[in-house]
Amino acid sequence: MSENRSADIVVIGSGVAGALVASELAQAGASVLMLEAGPRLERWRIVENYRNLPNKDDNQRPYPASKHAPHPEYGPDNNYLVLKGPDASSYSSQYLRVVGGTTWHWAASAWRYLPNDFHMQSVYGVGRDWAISYDDLEPYYYRAEVELGVSGPNDGTDLGSPRKQPYPMDHLPLSYIDQRFSDVLNVNGYKLVSEPVARNSRPYDARPTCCGNNNCMPICPIAAMYSGIVHVAKAERAGTQLIADAVVYRLEVDAHDKIVAAQYFDADGNSQRVTGRYFVLAANALESVKILLMSSTDKWKNGLANSSDQVGRNLMDHPGTGVTFLANETLWPGRGPMEMTSIVDHRDGEFRRDWAAKKLHLNNQVQTRHATLKALAMGLTGPRLEQEIRYRSAHTVNINSFHDILPDPENRMRLSDQKDALGLPRPEITYQIGDYTKRSAVHTHESYAQIAALFGGTEISFDDHFAPNNHLMGSVIMGRDPRDSVVDHECRAHDHDNLFLATSGVMASASSVNCTLTIAALSLHIADTLKRALGKSA
Amino acid sequence: MTQSSEPRVPAGGDGSPSLDKRRFLLQTGVAAGTLLGAGGWIAAIAASGNAVAATGPVAASVPVTGGGAPTAVPADTQFLTLSQTLTGRSPLDPILARRYLNALSAQDTNFGTQFIALLKFVALSPETGPEVLAATLDRQNSDLGKVLHRIVSAWYTGVVGEGANAQVIAYQGALMFVAVEDVVMPPSYCRAAPFYWTAKPPQVTAHSIPA
Numbered sequence: 001m002s003e004n005r006s007a008d009i010v011v012i013g014s015g016v017a018g019a020l021v022a023s024e025l026a027q028a029g030a031s032v033l034m035l036e037a038g039p040r041l042e043r044w045r046i047v048e049n050y051r052n053l054p055n056k057d058d059n060q061r062p063y064p065a066s067k068h069a070p071h072p073e074y075g076p077d078n079n080y081l082v083l084k085g086p087d088a089s090s091y092s093s094q095y096l097r098v099v100g101g102t103t104w105h106w107a108a109s110a111w112r113y114l115p116n117d118f119h120m121q122s123v124y125g126v127g128r129d130w131a132i133s134y135d136d137l138e139p140y141y142y143r144a145e146v147e148l149g150v151s152g153p154n155d156g157t158d159l160g161s162p163r164k165q166p167y168p169m170d171h172l173p174l175s176y177i178d179q180r181f182s183d184v185l186n187v188n189g190y191k192l193v194s195e196p197v198a199r200n201s202r203p204y205d206a207r208p209t210c211c212g213n214n215n216c217m218p219i220c221p222i223a224a225m226y227s228g229i230v231h232v233a234k235a236e237r238a239g240t241q242l243i244a245d246a247v248v249y250r251l252e253v254d255a256h257d258k259i260v261a262a263q264y265f266d267a268d269g270n271s272q273r274v275t276g277r278y279f280v281l282a283a284n285a286l287e288s289v290k291i292l293l294m295s296s297t298d299k300w301k302n303g304l305a306n307s308s309d310q311v312g313r314n315l316m317d318h319p320g321t322g323v324t325f326l327a328n329e330t331l332w333p334g335r336g337p338m339e340m341t342s343i344v345d346h347r348d349g350e351f352r353r354d355w356a357a358k359k360l361h362l363n364n365q366v367q368t369r370h371a372t373l374k375a376l377a378m379g380l381t382g383p384r385l386e387q388e389i390r391y392r393s394a395h396t397v398n399i400n401s402f403h404d405i406l407p408d409p410e411n412r413m414r415l416s417d418q419k420d421a422l423g424l425p426r427p428e429i430t431y432q433i434g435d436y437t438k439r440s441a442v443h444t445h446e447s448y449a450q451i452a453a454l455f456g457g458t459e460i461s462f463d464d465h466f467a468p469n470n471h472l473m474g475s476v477i478m479g480r481d482p483r484d485s486v487v488d489h490e491c492r493a494h495d496h497d498n499l500f501l502a503t504s505g506v507m508a509s510a511s512s513v514n515c516t517l518t519i520a521a522l523s524l525h526i527a528d529t530l531k532r533a534l535g536k537s538a
Numbered sequence: 539m540t541q542s543s544e545p546r547v548p549a550g551g552d553g554s555p556s557l558d559k560r561r562f563l564l565q566t567g568v569a570a571g572t573l574l575g576a577g578g579w580i581a582a583i584a585a586s587g588n589a590v591a592a593t594g595p596v597a598a599s600v601p602v603t604g605g606g607a608p609t610a611v612p613a614d615t616q617f618l619t620l621s622q623t624l625t626g627r628s629p630l631d632p633i634l635a636r637r638y639l640n641a642l643s644a645q646d647t648n649f650g651t652q653f654i655a656l657l658k659f660v661a662l663s664p665e666t667g668p669e670v671l672a673a674t675l676d677r678q679n680s681d682l683g684k685v686l687h688r689i690v691s692a693w694y695t696g697v698v699g700e701g702a703n704a705q706v707i708a709y710q711g712a713l714m715f716v717a718v719e720d721v722v723m724p725p726s727y728c729r730a731a732p733f734y735w736t737a738k739p740p741q742v743t744a745h746s747i748p749a
Contacts, residue, residue: 332739
């Protein structure tokens with residue numbers, strides 16, 4: 001074997017964050033090793049897995065967890081995450097340990113944060129400030145939009161995040177149900193917008209235009225939607241050596257607090273070791289914490305990068321609630337991609353001193369299956385059964401939401417006493433959702449009721465239980481002060497100057513939008529820092 | 539839509555049925571009790587589950603006529619005819635019918651008996667539409683009514699069984715997708731050009747009320 005055992009850059013994790021860093025550095029001429037705990041999966045296989053799946057609602061199932069690198073499964077529950085605390089079930093998160101990472105299945109919403117999201121403590125007196133501002137990140141947001149291929153409203157719609165360039169692609173034209181919601185809500189005091197998405201509205205980056213497979217989750221069959229595998233391929237073409245099934249269990253640190261090596265178990269369970277000049281931990285907000293905590297030494301008793309005792313703390317997500325009802329008009333959700341619009345009138349404002357910002361989004365998922373299960377449960381057969389399937393498919397409306405949550409050091413991940421097949425500890429999570437979020441959810445419920453009324457809603461079903469939205473943030477939090485934060489403005493560990501954290505774990509506020517574009521922007525920022533460190537032009 | 543585009547059932551599914559390998563004929567003109575006996579025989583085969591499927595599951599042949607010369611119709615053909623009556627959709631796919639029958643038989647040891655009883659019930663109710671059939675059976679024999687609904691459910695969802703036992707027999711061939719195919723498609727199968735979704739879809743105004 002001609003595997004390099006040493007590289008300029010060792011990237012741990014092959015999702016959108018790690019793949020972007022690897023792709024950028026390899027293209028700049030650096031030697032890059034990328035270690036991925038899980039296996040490679042082919043897109044066609046994932047599609048076939050989905051089509052053969054009895055429970056089509058289970059987005060994890062088409063990606064069977066490997067024995068050596070398990071990820072959470074819930075149908076049935078493999079109990080990989082050990083969940084505790086009053087709101088344990090609200091952190092029953094989904095993520096994938098496979099080459100390409102969790103953006104194999106996502107809504108592809110590619111939002112920028114708002115300027116105030118970076119200064120929650122300074123502006124609103126709650127939460128924490130980041131160590132960077134929106135203006136610092138703006139150029140990287142744009143580069144991320146170009147890399148991922150983001151289509152968005154180039155028609156002057158103000159989404160609150162100032163732009164210097166238009167979106168790389170114009171937004172996809174709205175589906176009929178999204179048009180109707182736009183028409184009705186926008187004259188009734190709501191602000192419903194076409195949302196920016198990493199989904200092609202024209203051929204882009206050698207990938208086709210979205211043709212409305214309505215299957216963004218769990219898998220886009222034609223790669224019209226971006227996923228991290230796009231940059232894995234680019235990284236490999238540029239010379240990155242990717243080792244799959246490499247479960248990193250320890251980072252080695254020297255007497256000068258530099259990271260010198262990563263140790264991993266290979267597919268056969270043998271321990272391997274690679275060395276490097278710089279290490280980029282990009283194994284998501286939970287698995288990255290696991291590696292840091294497992295790497296404890298006599299000097300670093302609480303784990304690496306953890307002199308602040310903040311590693312694993314401040315866990316955040318976007319607690320979600322929902323509503324489903326039957327509209328009094330024909331809407332037919334399910335034509336086009338799964339999500340196209342959002343309601344954004346409570347993303348920012350003075351209210352954030354008291355309650356959480358939020359984003360509501362209309363679900364454009366095809367309703368055939370749920371309509372059919374309901375119609376069958378009514379005992380129908382024959383023409384009446386089909387009539388009811390058509391009625392429910394055409395009239396069902398489902399709206400969901402993301403609520404902000406404040407970083408709380410008591411919401412944390414630790415290493416469980418329970419072990420996985422390799423003998424490595426499982427993540428143990430303690431989680432509680434505070435009144436700041438709950439107050440907002442009460443308001444959201446009222447909005448749901450008003451929206452249902454605007455559409456003459458019947459069979460209105462509120463889902464007020466906070467659902468996880470798999471946006472794992474805060475666990476290696478960014479800040480200016482090394483005493484209360486894990487990484488600095490460059491996402492560099494305060495404690496180890498050759499260790500970078502490329503994960504949504506660095507985010508110091510949750511905001512109210514999907515975090516992937518911000519992960520991508522931060523990862524490109526890290527890549528530039530590393531290029532300069534290696535003497536490559538950034 | 540051709541059968542070849544159906545999803546492959548993973549190993550441990552219904553295998554590759556070879557129904558013609560073993561045929562068991564029953565004489566016609568037998569009493570109801572014997573019919574149930576035949577059902578019991580199907581059940582006995584079904585009870586051995588995957589082992590049967592692996593060696594080529596069985597098409598029991600059951601009598602349908604009241605007397606006269608011995609005739610026999612393979613069970614999968616009977617099931618196809620019955621399914622067309624129960625769903626009101628014709629013609630249904632004979633290959634799917636065979637696979638639904640095998641899966642239903644494998645998952646419930648009583649299915650063979652119930653299947654025979656359903657055949658008999660339907661034979662006694664000629665020219666009756668699926669809704670009246672179902673309503674009558676739900677009223678007169680709710681246990682057998684459940685079997686009727688299980689068969690209808692299989693055809694519409696493409697899935698037989700529940701929870702860990704759930705088995706996908708068809709995906710895009712499931713009748714629920716056929717019922718809406720003029721407007722929406724089975725997720726992961728795009729059928730139209732980009733932006734088709736901007737057009738106003740057809741109106742649907744009527745709810746169904748249970749019969």
